[in-house]
Amino acid sequence: MYCKKNCFRKFMKGRCRALPVCHPSIQNPDTGCGPHMIKDKVVDILAGLDVLKNFTASQINDHFFKKGYARIVEYQAGERILMEGQYDNWVYWLIEGKVAVIKDEVMIASFQRTGDMFGEMSILEGSARSANVDALCKTLCFKLDMSVLDHPALKNRISRENFCSSLAQLARERLAKTTCRLSETEKELLKIKQLLQQKEEELEEAGILITQLTELNATQNLHIMELTARLENTERNTAKES
Template identity: 30%
Template sequence: MREIPFDPANDDIMERLKSVPVFDSLPESHIREAMRAASIRRYEAGETIIEEGEFDNQVFFLIFGHLKITVHGTEVGQLKRLGDVFGEMGIIDGSPRSATITTEKTSLVISLDDAAIGSLGEASKIFTQAVMYRVFAEVLAIRLRKANQKISEMQDELNALKET
């Protein structure tokens, strides 16, 4: 992994960030301010970004790449869209990581550190936290819907097996 501080003068990254759904409605000046607490991380294929069971205070936004999500060694999903968010649950409740995230190919992510957000000026800190929690709520709602659908499908399969 190679990490560099976020450079708000990097127009290519700013253009990508403006395409991320959570940021697309924000003025560029607000994005630049929020990203002062960020760094850019480049991972090569096969590298681990998050390890199941570990503790940290990072949240990540995928800029490009292909990531695999595993729980107890079983693949449970993938991330490959610009703006896909991961690592948010640990920020919300301080619990250990619930999954391992590894790169399938070279990937670039924006990493936001909870402590770095706290070091922003008060107005920027409040704004950034509000944006992050909005993102977290949206992501968790989508994941909950998918989990509920999967539970329903599995219940149907279980009921069908009981009938045989």
């Protein structure tokens, strides 16, 4: 039985030099992620693309990596990966690091888990990039050029429809996970809101109590002043009688 993951691992371990931009000696000093770990993570990404299941390791090497359709690219902190309004054919997967999706100078999303995919929506919709994507720290990305689907050697083996369907399925799975996280976040926010409301009620009650104590203290001070005045008056009268 053909095992695509094992074949991919064999390919990546033996032919890493076929990957443009990525040098085998890349070492991430912050995470300790060396070349073998990076290759394994790329293997996992490739293994998740169902449309590649009928390709051998050498075919993946020949049709994707050697021709520059698949790359590993390193970005520095603050470097722009995708630019809003730009047209291109690249879909990205995160290997290491963290990226931010920025719209109107506001961060609307971020990705930091290995295998997180981004940049696919403009490909699926055939539109320009709808937001900027920046690296927040030193970041490694695996990117795949979707124009590979128009390559004569692949037209009869991969249909654009099937490939896009595979990407759309990954996007739906990500959306489902995001929706679940948002639901949990909303629950947490509701708890926080209820707690804040409770604290506000307690503060309001405390404020009322402080007001009452202040009024009581003022009344007591008035009584003390009255008693002091009476005592002084009594002492003066006593002195006169003497």
